[in-house]
Amino acid sequence: MSDSWMALYVAYSIVWLGLFSFLGYMYLRQRRLDKDIKMLKEEVSRHGK
Amino acid sequence: MMMDRRKLGTILLVVSVVLMLVTVYLAIFFAPLPQTGVKSAGEILSSVDESRLQVAGFVSAVYDRNQSHVYDRVVFSIADFRDYQRYLQAAAANHLDQQWWTVRPIDVESRSGGLVGGQGPDIGQRIVAGANLSVNGIVASHMIAPNSNVTGFSLLSYNGDEIAFGPVGGFGLMTAPVAQKIFYFHMPSAWACYLSFGVTLVGSALFLKTRDHKYDRVAYSSAEIGIVFATIAITTGPVWAKQEWGVYWRWDDMKLVTTFVLWLVYIGYLSLRAAISEPSTKARVSAVYGILSFITVPMSFLSSRVAPLLQSSHPQVIATSSGSLSPQAGMTIGIAVIAFTALFITMLIKRVEIAEAEEELEELKRKIGEEE
Numbered sequence: 310m311s312d313s314w315m316a317l318y319v320a321y322s323i324v325w326l327g328l329f330s331f332l333g334y335m336y337l338r339q340r341r342l343d344k345d346i347k348m349l350k351e352e353v354s355r356h357g358k
Numbered sequence: 359m360m361m362d363r364r365k366l367g368t369i370l371l372v373v374s375v376v377l378m379l380v381t382v383y384l385a386i387f388f389a390p391l392p393q394t395g396v397k398s399a400g401e402i403l404s405s406v407d408e409s410r411l412q413v414a415g416f417v418s419a420v421y422d423r424n425q426s427h428v429y430d431r432v433v434f435s436i437a438d439f440r441d442y443q444r445y446l447q448a449a450a451a452n453h454l455d456q457q458w459w460t461v462r463p464i465d466v467e468s469r470s471g472g473l474v475g476g477q478g479p480d481i482g483q484r485i486v487a488g489a490n491l492s493v494n495g496i497v498a499s500h501m502i503a504p505n506s507n508v509t510g511f512s513l514l515s516y517n518g519d520e521i522a523f524g525p526v527g528g529f530g531l532m533t534a535p536v537a538q539k540i541f542y543f544h545m546p547s548a549w550a551c552y553l554s555f556g557v558t559l560v561g562s563a564l565f566l567k568t569r570d571h572k573y574d575r576v577a578y579s580s581a582e583i584g585i586v587f588a589t590i591a592i593t594t595g596p597v598w599a600k601q602e603w604g605v606y607w608r609w610d611d612m613k614l615v616t617t618f619v620l621w622l623v624y625i626g627y628l629s630l631r632a633a634i635s636e637p638s639t640k641a642r643v644s645a646v647y648g649i650l651s652f653i654t655v656p657m658s659f660l661s662s663r664v665a666p667l668l669q670s671s672h673p674q675v676i677a678t679s680s681g682s683l684s685p686q687a688g689m690t691i692g693i694a695v696i697a698f699t700a701l702f703i704t705m706l707i708k709r710v711e712i713a714e715a716e717e718e719l720e721e722l723k724r725k726i727g728e729e730e
Contacts, residue, residue, distance in 0.1 A: 314537075316540065320594040321543060331586045
């Protein structure tokens, strides 16, 4: 395989890994936030009682 | 409403992934090697800084010859007038094996079809059948900038019997190494980054006008996504540059430097936000910064167009008077741009949701703190 093809694959990998890692990070972050919010809401409602 | 937004985000994500896969397929199997913004010899000559370069130069062809005027290996180089004089002297002394000005040999893919597209004047067609007309590297400080799209130079050929030297007008069609196809993702990344920072500008302006924090959320969410796209653009660019120019980065190229500055400026935007704790001040100050920093976007976009050749050899992508993309390349890049735009909207929806969730979490924590 020539350097030129290798460069193409490297660049395309950067694009796909970069973009979808960021998307994955955002989905995971939101899931964690949703979990925390749910927990705190339960705590607030317990305090309210 | 929330559900609708999530649904829209999911649909756009699926659309963008499908379109990106289509782009990969088209880029590799369908689209030609992109030819972007070929500069004509006249343009190059008129943009040359004469204090640095006496004559724009010429493309020399030194080769292993199969038959008269058809070569399967061609070395192209650009040299200045002094080199040309030396070449003539060498030719007169029959010392043409000395190639002082050779920049970097380019192995040429042998093809029998002539120039890509089948166009070009006779001399070009004969001499560079299937040749890769990339110019890779710098001879010396007075050398014209390495530019994968430099064509249209006078072509000097030597076939052992004769030396032909003359302007090769219309010698614009060229091909480039396969790495040129990086462009099909590099350019949409740059587009998405400009779009993101444009949204930051609009969000910042609307925040300052209305003081509604939802615009602030959109502004900084978009800036964060813009940095991701900008990082991809300035990472994939050097991978291409190494193949085309022989170096990963050139600090004397205006396009590269202005894009790097753009990246730094928006990193500064996020750093600024992180440094201010009071929410209203944070939103106000970053809105002003978000508006001012947008100036780096036209600086980056226009730099390769307004800069003289010697200050930017970054290819121009969108049609210029001197060249534009072929229909197949245009279609491929169009699909890629739609894919990246859809991906940007997906990311923005998701990032704004996260920002809202973070604020809700802070609010809940504050409530609990007050109750205790």
